[in-house]
Amino acid sequence: MMARFRVNSDGWCDGVVRLPSPNFDVRPADTKIDLLVIHNISLPPGQFGGNHIADLFTNQLDCDAHPYFNQLRGLKVSAHFLVRRDGKVLQFVSANDRAWHAGVSSYCGRERCNDFSIGIELEGTDFEPFASNQYDALIALTHALRSRYPLTDVVGHEHIAPGRKTDPGPFFDWMRYRLALQG
Secondary structure, eight states: OOOOOEEOTTSOEETSEEOOOSOEEOOOTTOOOOEEEEEEEOSSTTOOSSSHHHHHHTTOOOTTSSGGGGGGTTOOOOOSEEEOTTSOEEEOSOTTSEESOSOSOEETTEEOGGGTEEEEEEEOOTTSOOOHHHHHHHHHHHHHHHHHSOOOEEEEHHHHSBTTBOTTOTTSOHHHHHHHHHO
16 A cells, blocks of 8 residues: 655654755745656665765764775765665655755756755666566655645656766656656
8 A cells, every 4th residue: 555645734744754864955036836856865885775875964974883884974964865775764854945965956847946846856766677666655645745835747866967877777667757756
């Protein structure tokens, strides 16, 4: 059975785990939130589970815990949501606020996609398929977000930062996702 979520007027979602991140700010005035950006992340790369992603987004990552983490020292990033491999959803930033997930980016001639987008990270890599539970949660979350915000487009990080980013990668099943959204 697909998880049910509801996004409240404050931008926080019922049915998810809240882990507020300090890495956000206010969107520009009168911004229409109309873009959903899908990413992938694993820390260390290719390893799943644990708290490293949440720790990164909440500035609590022990950068001495793994050699890869040294390059993340001082990094201030966040996403609105993370969908774990088991389908569990964590929220770090109110969807009303600007999370720091897209970096240098543009979509349809509009720069700074963080201003007008919601970012969802999937626990995964460019090199292996995502779990069925993740698609179920992502679809339910997308429906909930669409009921609150005028989302007109869904893209991957690769589409708004080509040449710089590759996620969610070749194993993300766009057809499965889009067909499920229509159903």
